[in-house]
Amino acid sequence: PYTPTPDDRFTFGLWTVGNVGRDPFGGPTREPLSAPYIVQKLAELGVYGVNLHDNDLVPIDATAAERDRIVREFKQALSDHGLKVPMATTNLFGDPAFKDGAFTSADARVRAYALQKTMASMDLGAELGAETYVFWGGREGTEVDGSGKLLDALGWFRDSLNYLAEYSESQGYGYRFALEPKPNEPRGDIFLPTVGSALGFIATLARPELFGVNPEFAHETMAGLSFPHAIAQAIDAGKLFHIDLNDQKMGRFDQDLRFGAENPKGAFFTVKLLEDSGYTGMRHFDAHALRTEDEAGVWAFARGCMRTYLILKEKARQWDEDAEIQAALQAYRVQDAGVGEAATRFSPENAAALKAHAFDRVALGARGPGLEQLDQLTMELLLGVR
Ligand code: GCO
Ligand code: MN
Ligand code: MN
Ligand code: MN
Secondary structure (H helix, E strand, O other): OOOOOHHHOEEEEHHHHOOOOOEOOEOOOOOOOOHHHHHHHHHHOOOOEEEEEHHHHOOOOOOHHHHHHHHHHHHHHHHHHOOEOOEEEOOOOOOHHHOOOOOOOOOHHHHHHHHHHHHHHHHHHHHOOOOEEEEEOOOOEEOOHHHOOHHHHHHHHHHHHHHHHHHHHHHOOOOEEEEEOOOOOOOOEEOOOOHHHHHHHHOOOOOHHHEEEOOEHHHHHHOOOOHHHHHHHHHHOOOEOOOEEOEOOOOOOOOOEOOOOOOHHHHHHHHHHHHHOOOOOOEEEOOOOOOOOOHHHHHHHHHHHHHHHHHHHHHHHHHHHOHHHHHHHHHHOOOOOOOOOOOOOOOHHHHHHHHHOOOOHHHHHHOOOOHHHHHHHHHHHHOOOO
């Protein structure tokens, strides 16, 4: 049990298992792995697909001939090992040209270059069969609000996304776009810092139906927010187009920990929401092995992300079937308001009836809902004694 198969729809990025263990204070601790090798190893682990930034595969300064050779070899590996590329994205953060933003740079030449680079990357993604296109605006932000671009930046961002959505449609790519919010790092403040911000912004785009969100566990946690609450809102809005699963201690730098490594309870309710809501998208792990690890540790990390997901999926099923938990849940939810139709649908008559109803306010306030017991039962189930 808990051995993944492609039916589980697990994906990793080339940049995740390919991470060489660099951090701001030290260089790489691992050798780079080639893309075809990563494809082979992920397939052996039962993964469904692999995602990429343009420059994870094709170096930014590759010639056209080099690009074609690299892409040909990658496609060969995908077909040899039966892996898909469900999602593609652009590296708009690594090159110094983007040091003060890509779509939100104050330099119109950089904004135009970001559009050009993204169109080329969308072409690559489409060639590889990607259906989801992610925008993570890592450099879209400021340290200096004296730059005076807080309003302009949102306008530039919107214009770029509108442009690229039209490009996708004009090419017949049919991409669904997913905005990935993050509150900070590498910028002091990143624009559109949370899932809620991104959802609000999408409503201002020319083709909002083409855009959803790509929430990340670590990013909402960095903002001090609850990841399950964020994805619940995205699901409710019909906007959960993709998801970045990992883990993170609150109040720390971006850690990209193995899924479930730090907050298994948050991971449990994340899995439960995805499974209960009928989410059909990819379960993508945007995380990497600890810098301490060698290559064996990388595959232990990848296997661990997927095993934890599958274990929690099984726990979610147990939770649903646990009679005591279900009874506690039933007791918690009082179904009948005792006011007939009056509170369910507005009409002048219903409103009048509701206004006339006598509530026992003191009794409502005195009721204990049993949440301590419900939570303890959940903990005991997670801790493996139920
Ligand atoms: C991060 C981000 C990135 C993005 C990636 C794909 O914190 O570095 O999560 O890993 O997810 O660029 O959009
Ligand atoms: Mn991240
Ligand atoms: Mn990260
Ligand atoms: Mn991410």
